[in-house]
Amino acid sequence: MKRIFLSTIVGLLVSCSHFPEQSGSRAAIPTDREIERRVDSIMSRMSLDDKVGQMCEVVVDMVCADSTVAGRPVTDSALLDTIFNKYRVGSILNTAQGHAQPRDTWYSLISDIQEASMRYIGIPDIYGVDQNHGTTYTTGGTLFPQEINMAATFNRALVRQGAAICAYESRAGSIPWVFNPVMDLGRNPVWSRIWESFGEDPCLNGAMAVEMVRGYQGDDANHIGPYNVGACLKHYMAYGNPTSGKDRTPVSVSLADLREKYFHPFKEAIRAGALSVMVNSGIVNGIPFHANHEFLTVWLKDELSWDGMIVTDWADIHNLWRRDKVASDYKEAIMLAINAGIDMSMTPYDTQFCTLLKQLVEEGKVSMERIDDAVARIIRCKLRLGLFEQPVTNPADYPLFGSESHAAVALEMALQSEILLKNNGILPLAPNTRILLTGPNANSLRALNGGWSYTWQGTDDAVYHNGYNSIYTALCNEFGASNVVLEQGMDYVADYGRWADEQNLRINAAVAAARSVDVIIACIGENSYTETPGNINDLTLSPNQTALVKALAATGKPVIMVLNEGRPRIVREIEPLTAAIIDIMLPGNYGGDALAQLLVGRHNFSARLPFTYPKWVNGMATYDHKPCETVETMSGAYGYNADIDVQWPFGFGLSYTSFEYSGLKVDRQEFTPSDTLRISVDVTNTGKLPGQETVMLYSRDIIASVSPDVCRLRDFEKISLAPGEQRRVTFILPASALAFVGADGKWLLEKGAFEFMTGPLKATASCTETIRYESPNL
Numbered sequence: 201m202k203r204i205f206l207s208t209i210v211g212l213l214v215s216c217s218h219f220p221e222q223s224g225s226r227a228a229i230p231t232d233r234e235i236e237r238r239v240d241s242i243m244s245r246m247s248l249d250d251k252v253g254q255m256c257e258v259v260v261d262m263v264c265a266d267s268t269v270a271g272r273p274v275t276d277s278a279l280l281d282t283i284f285n286k287y288r289v290g291s292i293l294n295t296a297q298g299h300a301q302p303r304d305t306w307y308s309l310i311s312d313i314q315e316a317s318m319r320y321i322g323i324p325d326i327y328g329v330d331q332n333h334g335t336t337y338t339t340g341g342t343l344f345p346q347e348i349n350m351a352a353t354f355n356r357a358l359v360r361q362g363a364a365i366c367a368y369e370s371r372a373g374s375i376p377w378v379f380n381p382v383m384d385l386g387r388n389p390v391w392s393r394i395w396e397s398f399g400e401d402p403c404l405n406g407a408m409a410v411e412m413v414r415g416y417q418g419d420d421a422n423h424i425g426p427y428n429v430g431a432c433l434k435h436y437m438a439y440g441n442p443t444s445g446k447d448r449t450p451v452s453v454s455l456a457d458l459r460e461k462y463f464h465p466f467k468e469a470i471r472a473g474a475l476s477v478m479v480n481s482g483i484v485n486g487i488p489f490h491a492n493h494e495f496l497t498v499w500l501k502d503e504l505s506w507d508g509m510i511v512t513d514w515a516d517i518h519n520l521w522r523r524d525k526v527a528s529d530y531k532e533a534i535m536l537a538i539n540a541g542i543d544m545s546m547t548p549y550d551t552q553f554c555t556l557l558k559q560l561v562e563e564g565k566v567s568m569e570r571i572d573d574a575v576a577r578i579i580r581c582k583l584r585l586g587l588f589e590q591p592v593t594n595p596a597d598y599p600l601f602g603s604e605s606h607a608a609v610a611l612e613m614a615l616q617s618e619i620l621l622k623n624n625g626i627l628p629l630a631p632n633t634r635i636l637l638t639g640p641n642a643n644s645l646r647a648l649n650g651g652w653s654y655t656w657q658g659t660d661d662a663v664y665h666n667g668y669n670s671i672y673t674a675l676c677n678e679f680g681a682s683n684v685v686l687e688q689g690m691d692y693v694a695d696y697g698r699w700a701d702e703q704n705l706r707i708n709a710a711v712a713a714a715r716s717v718d719v720i721i722a723c724i725g726e727n728s729y730t731e732t733p734g735n736i737n738d739l740t741l742s743p744n745q746t747a748l749v750k751a752l753a754a755t756g757k758p759v760i761m762v763l764n765e766g767r768p769r770i771v772r773e774i775e776p777l778t779a780a781i782i783d784i785m786l787p788g789n790y791g792g793d794a795l796a797q798l799l800v801g802r803h804n805f806s807a808r809l810p811f812t813y814p815k816w817v818n819g820m821a822t823y824d825h826k827p828c829e830t831v832e833t834m835s836g837a838y839g840y841n842a843d844i845d846v847q848w849p850f851g852f853g854l855s856y857t858s859f860e861y862s863g864l865k866v867d868r869q870e871f872t873p874s875d876t877l878r879i880s881v882d883v884t885n886t887g888k889l890p891g892q893e894t895v896m897l898y899s900r901d902i903i904a905s906v907s908p909d910v911c912r913l914r915d916f917e918k919i920s921l922a923p924g925e926q927r928r929v930t931f932i933l934p935a936s937a938l939a940f941v942g943a944d945g946k947w948l949l950e951k952g953a954f955e956f957m958t959g960p961l962k963a964t965a966s967c968t969e970t971i972r973y974e975s976p977n978l
Contacts, residue, residue: 228470228506232422251575252557253288259548280316287551293328295337300654303595306373314591324587328377332652341369342606346786349617351398351810354894356411363415365606367429372598377430381412383465390445392734395766399810402461403913406468413472421473434478438462447732450483456941481513488524496541509577511544531556543574614787614794620805620854622781628801638710639723641764643672650786651730658728674792687713689748692727699727702744714755725765741769753777768813806892808853815847823850824909857887861959873949873971880930885921894918895929900955947973
């Protein structure tokens with residue numbers, strides 16, 4: 201009788217543990233009682249082996265045969281038996297053979313995987329892939345510009361549309377879960393993954409992440425249909441500002457900045473219904489993120505009342521002992537990570553995780569309640585994705601896969617993402633202009649796309665579709681092949697591990713070719729890379745490329761510099777030598793076409809920088825710096841550099857037309873913390889061409905108890921205006937959005953004046969009360 205009673209109590213505790221601890225906030229994803237009933241029903245039939253297996257994610261190579269059929273990967277029945285029958289694994293990830301596969305190959309592989317998972321476990325696998333900028337790993341699908349370009353569009357609707365297309369085309373290959381969006385604030389421009397982010401600003405990151413989540417998942421996170429996928433927010437959090445600039449290295453950041461800036465995009469995307477989160481591979485303030493209970497469980501799950509699942513990044517539980525030295529062995533590392541709040545481990549080649557985790561439960565070092573909580577989150581995710589009803593989706597049901605309509609959206613995104621940084625009147629070019637096209641990026645689809653393009657590093661030129669245009673072929677199509685001379689002056693080394701190296705220097709040949717042309721277009725920057733292979737010690741543009749631009753400028757022919765790069769390389773020495781500069785960053789397969797159309801004026805530039813472009817290697821700054829970073833100088837012997845001196849500021853970008861701002865108005869001069877402000881401004885196209893303008897609203901706290909940022913982006917809206925057209929833009933801003941994290945770690949809105957800025961205009965309004973918020977999140 202006593203045993204029965206205890207068993208009942210334990211059962212109740214386990215059932216209750218399926219729901220995140222409530223902190224007074226509403227659930228991030230509304231609770232669906234039918235889903236919760238099914239979670240409980242499924243888990244009631246699961247053994248401990250079943251449960252620890254669900255928490256394990258392995259790479260697809262673990263179930264693929266050594267041989268292929270017609271060159272394509274196939275599964276091995278014995279390996280499927282090992283993974284699903286013996287270890288009860290809950291998730292498979294990655295692409296086979298290390299490169300993109302056709303959707304029918306995906307369908308075949310995942311059909312075999314799901315059949316084995318359902319036969320042996322009765323629970324479908326959740327298959328995850330890095331579809332970072334479109335269908336990264338599905339050949340024939342649509343690749344979009346990278347996220348840094350998406351941010352440069354400042355176009356919410358366009359980003360959402362791109363995510364919806366990626367979801368559709370992923371499901372065409374039966375892929376239900378994508379490891380995206382990347383939401384790391386890219387605040388260190390040396391970092392090798394800044395181009396995977398939406399840039400340096402919390403507001404912009406949050407807004408774009410919300411749109412991607414909604415595009416991926418649709419409007420109902422509890423019932424995600426066969427044309428949508430589950431989003432996985434990454435890399436939670438502060439991954440994008442390593443002190444050294446090197447990937448997966450430590451970050452030091454105040455708790456106030458963590459709460460106010462780095463957490464903000466994740467909070468917004470979680471509230472938009474994101475199903476899952478992937479964790480920062482590094483160390484924040486001395487603690488490896490995969491072992492940080494405060495950030496994983498308290499901040500993310502409890503405070504946001506979020507019932508989604510947390511997955512590690514690649515082999516990161518191993519790193520707790522092999523690299524970070526906070527555990528004596530793999531078993532202790534598993535204990536630390538699972539107790540911190542990890543729900544699924546991307547092992548990825550190791551099933552020992554299952555054995556060791558089971559031992560930890562049996563030894564009482566990981567509680568059954570923690571296991572049940574993690575497994576409930578995984579099962580809930582699979583139910584929300586409809587995988588029990590439809591574990592695979594048939595490619596025949598996706599007729600728009602790789603269609604012209606999808607390509608048109610990718611082209612539009614590229615057009616709105618390429619940034620005009622300088623124009624001394626040379627642009628737009630006449631259609632019959634004779635052009636020397638030079639630089640190592642002039643004829644490379646690899647450079648246009650960057651990493652995560654058909655392969656991890658984007659290195660395999662052979663996999664790029666022949667139907668896409670490099671900058672060279674796009675310019676030939678636009679200006680006529682007879683008007684475009686290609687002499688690159690140098691080439692990138694093709695070797696896998698030497699992405700930054702240049703060879704075959706032919707600068708003299710490029711200079712000679714310049715004699716017969718009207719204008720020089722120098723395509724410079726970087727080759728493709730990502731993660732640790734992209735680490736660098738110096739942000740300065742390569743000496744060879746710098747020498748190329750200097751030599752070409754010396755010919756007297758006007759130089760248009762095209763920056764095709766994943767991060768802002770220093771161009772201080774050569775910027776004055778140019779007549780125009782365009783930063784195309786990583787615009788994807790249609791980036792060359794977009795550039796050609798923009799150069800000739802068939803479309804207008806509208807993109808804006810989503811980061812601060814540095815001028816000096818030791819002069820890094822973000823736009824939201826503190827007032828003390830710009831101070832008065834002393835003359836004479838005490839002269840020193842004291843100003844923030846950047847090449848181009850955050851939000852900068854030129855157009856072929858001009859815009860005028862007028863009539864900035866805040867609807868009230870005084871407000872309380874509970875008020876909502878309406879801030880309006882008139883914007884007029886004063887030029888002769890139609891154009892798009894991104895209207896940005898900034899605020900400044902004039903005096904605060906904690907030194908305030910010089911300004912913060914609060915909202916933005918992109919509008920289209922015909923010549924002479926005027927539009928009134930109104931921003932709705934809750935007063936609570938002006939709060940900051942005070943010295944005690946709590947949100948605070950203080951009495952006093954605030955300045956609001958948009959374009960060149962400023963207006964002031966004052967808060968009449970001080971309030972300290974008890975909630976950890978606003």
